[in-house]
Amino acid sequence: MKPRTPLPGPADGGSSPRRARQALVAAAAATALLITPAVTASATAAATSQAGGGAVTVVNPGFDADGTGTATPAGWSTYSPDGTASASYTEWTAEGYNGDSYQLTHWSTAAYHVDTYQKLTGIPNGFYTLGVWTRSSGGHKSDYIALTGCGGDNTPTAVPADSDGNWVQIVTSVHVTARRCTINLVTAGNAGDWTNFTGVTFTSGTASLPIRGGDVSTLYRGEQDGGVYYTASGRPENALAQLADAGMNWVRLRVWVNPADGMNDEVQLLASAREAKRHHQHLLLDFHYSDTWADPGHQSPPAAWASDTFPQLEADMYAYSKQVVAALVAQGTPPQMVQVGNEINNGLLWPSGSTSDFAQLAGLLKAGIAGVHAAFPPAKIVLHLAAAWDESGLAWWYSQAESYGVPFDIIGLSYYDYWHGRLDVLQGDLDGLTAQFGKPAMVVETAYPFTLASNDPTASLSFSDPASLDPGYPATPAGQAANFRDVLSVVQAVPNGMGLGAFYWEPTWTVVKGNGWDPTDPSSGDGWENQAMWDYTDTALPVISDFAAR
Template identity: 45%
Template sequence: MRRRTILRAGTAAAIAPVALGALGTGAAQAAPVRIQGVDLSSIPKGEARGAVFRYANGTAGDPVRILQAGGANYVRLKVWVNSPDGYHGKPQILAMARRAQALGMRTLIDFHYSDSWADPGQQTKPAAWRNLSFSALQQAVYDHTYDILNALRAQGTPAAMAQIGNEINGGLLWPDGRYTNWPQLGRLLTAGVQAARAASPGILVALHLAEGGDNGGTVWWFDNARAQGVSFDVIALSFYGYWHGTLNDLQFNMNDVSARYGKDVLVAETAYPFRTDSKDSHPQIITAQEPVPGLPATPEGQLQWMRSITTVVSRVPNGRGLGVFYWEPAWTAVAGNGWDPYDAGSGNAWENQALFDYDNRALPAVVWG
């Protein structure tokens, strides 16, 4: 699925290289951005399975409050349609939105349009939508999106932003909405956009790709979306330094697409490990001692990564860089809260990238902004 796009001449010359070493752990905090966000989708299930969270001094506390005290001002929550484990649905979204608002935090709702994980490698239709005609599938997207956002507004906790799909490089709701059929993909995206704006007037609509360092891929995708008349407010990008290129690649891409489309840009997902081993029996996704060259998998390296990527976003011209979301900082290793919603015995592959250590204490990167 590789695409080649001619880049705008002269853009790269305006970008000063981003050096990790220049933002060492003893440096001042990262340049300020409007959004310092945390994806807390795993918390309801984790707490139900006995997860405990502590401040750095060991005092037990509410994980949302601990992260808010560190500077987080946005909570991101994923929505699955009919999750096999009974989580990531409307009851949990409503409850988490109340917790966030009580602490003065805003909410970003991340629609997966699936019963389980949706990402560049899988965009599986919900079981209940599998045999729908295309027109009925459009309506299902509209109704589901409207239902969640209207319920949030009705309880007095309206979402500030909504993602219409999660990491939709290859489209969504395969096969109907694959990237190879842009007319249908555009209609499905438009159904979600229209529902979001009808249910929650004033909401910001984001389109989210896992293309943080790939300018050619990002431009190809948004050129097609614009050609189909898809309306949006924010370009949201995943950027993990061990998968998506360098910080300079990210800077180039964000600077270019914010100017090219006249839109704000957001890092919707990032993370970094603070150690390489596992707390449970399940292997970790990232185990390299230096997942990004020159940056060790240590608490200090994790903090330095967050300061560096936040500084990159702050440098997007004309204030177009909205901010950064840390992905699943509270997904700690707790029995029953593993990666596979179909298997209650599955382990966690992410606890070495949480913002809580293996004694459940907040790590330095909780305060990254």
């Protein structure tokens, strides 16, 4: 992706050898706790509960037991606070999920509010997750799935608006302490709004979302150049403090080798990492292995490496990766996760590391990974690609990486709704890749506009095309918040707890003179201001609340 820096401070904990070793040990323990349980918790809980007789049966989960359309599907009841219960009914469909012939529909020619529910009793106490396949027109007053009367608190999950009309699975979890629980499928719609439900499951275990992050690589320079961030109530406050208070718990920081103006260099990275630690953030380090932006269409080697032979490039990758990670460890800010390359669908360090010679690409990746682990062995390695309409292309890439022995821990994808397809495309990528490779996945870049209007004449917006905008999510503050919320929901629904979370790309990149996208001309503007989490008055937008824990 194309297109900082809170005030620099002393390295937390100092940088003596003894303190560096202490930081290494502490960070290793933290890394294991932060990532491994997120991957295994659901599977472990499910196995334990089922062994104890904890299987729970949902009656008529596909709404087809009656064999016909009906307002009273077997096993389900309907409540309406405004007398519009007739807006809930089952109907035949030629586009049912997984070949089902019927679906539950919430729809009416007039405004309505219905709750289709099923009470489950005699449930062994423990953690459970409700899963439902949904599709929706969007535009509702409210539209969600929930679990109530279970004894523990539950956060409802909103139904995404997939404008293609395709099915998307969502989940929500609860701690049952009362041996009973009620499944609620709730819609408050305007006239003509519709939602379909099917494939209801209620299984042991939790679907957590341990990573709720943001890439704040431009923040350091923005604040140094005078950027100001106001809370929703109009009070000026540190941007990272606002994000952390909202629930953000990870930062992503990129690093370039020798950028023209120092933007995103190692010095800036170290300062940004210290600031992130002060706000209790964990760190995903994003190596570009370039002096400028690296993405599927740009993978230029650093100028200092441009004439190196392939063996020299392998040595460069190892030495540079080790150097940067070691510096982070020494100041007490080790990266719990490390991206070895950025959006490397077509390789890196072109032409030597192109996918046209995957053996060489693999050699470079392995050298970089070895350098990371030489400095910080517990770091989890992320291989980052841009999402695709065709999951098979992504699967081919990761299969090649495995066949050439590239060791990695996490699948990372960029996903922008307006470029990569609707939410069902993202779900297909995540579900398919995690199932095939047995590795957890996360979205390492995503964003959405709150307006299509520009606030800076010095740079064109990266995205402002109304024709490519997802009709389910208008370019408004509410549409931006709904899109990020629903991206998080899709990641949370990846089976077996294999969805780790998502990073919002550059939420703090507002218009600040001198903080432009071009490292050779920082006065050029950034073109990202309409997708930031602060509006054109530098006031926090509703989307910031999406970072709340689930």
